[in-house]
Amino acid sequence: MAESSPPAADILKDGFLSKQGGGYRNWKKRYCILRENSLSYYVKKGDNKPKKVIDLTEGRGVREKKQCTMQDWPGDAKFCFGVASSKRTWYFYGSDGKDVKEWMDLIQQCIEKVGKPTKDWGNDPEGKPESVVSKAIRNTTKTAIKHGKGHIPSTGNEYLDGAVSTAADVAENQLDADPHASAKDRLKMAGGDVISGVADTVDNPVVTVAANVAKDQLEADEDLSLKQRLALAGGSAVEGVGEVTEIDAVGIAGGVIKDQATADEDASLKERMAIGVGSVAAGVKEGADDALVYHVAKSVEQGAGDVADHYADNRDTSSDSE
Known part of the structure; x- marks a missing residue:
């Protein structure tokens, strides 16, 4: 189903939700737009072309977190739901319970009006045990x-x-x-x-570094720009050199570069600083031989992730109010 900038009057709800990818099952924030017949999501607000359009005329229903029996949610995902269609179930979560409930209710209303609603969630695609x-x-x-x-x-x-x-x-x-x-x-x-x-x-050291670069490119998010991919390749190479030379600091530096390369291009300086701290902590944790160092690094990594998410939420909220 193609979509090309329909009238804003058709929009029932819009905003940011975290969505699971269909490839490596990673989670990315997406700008979502709900219309009576479709739920579209974009890489970022302002994009003219959606990343994907979910056809709600094939919708089976909105599923609560407890109904998505085959799904593994991130540890910080509290307000979660799935949108089941005849072909696939899409998974989303948000940070605001009231907002997520509104998304769920409106999508369900659309499916009941134009789709193929059923409460037989045990037989959803990706829901069958x-x-x-x-x-x-x-x-x-x-x-x-x-x-x-x-x-x-x-x-x-x-x-x-x-x-x-x-x-x-x-x-x-x-x-x-x-x-x-x-x-x-x-x-x-x-x-x-x-x-x-x-x-x-x-x-062979050269093969090891090249393999590290190739594997990271293969597993990278398809949404990455050429600039991001080039930066990712640089980080992968540095990380590979760290592996070959067994110098932990070099490997950690490579991890920092990779995380910065794959961060949202609209991320603020403070958000990127938090991401960087988390990257360093993750590297220290991975190479830690001491239990105390491991747990401290793990706590710092989690705290930095929370700070980065906070700045990302503020950025998205500011974008919504523009």
């Missing part, structure tokens, strides 16, 4: 691969052995993936596993 037989087969196969990797006889050829080990990693991670992951998502996962496997097998 995996069968006992399917889960048993998947877990048994995954366990066999996991324990078998260390007992596969060596061929005497390090590259062939590396290929076998990489294939096992790919299979194990595919079995462990979200049962509802798209083919595109699974291909990205497999690609990342192959890149990591090649780097481990070749064991």
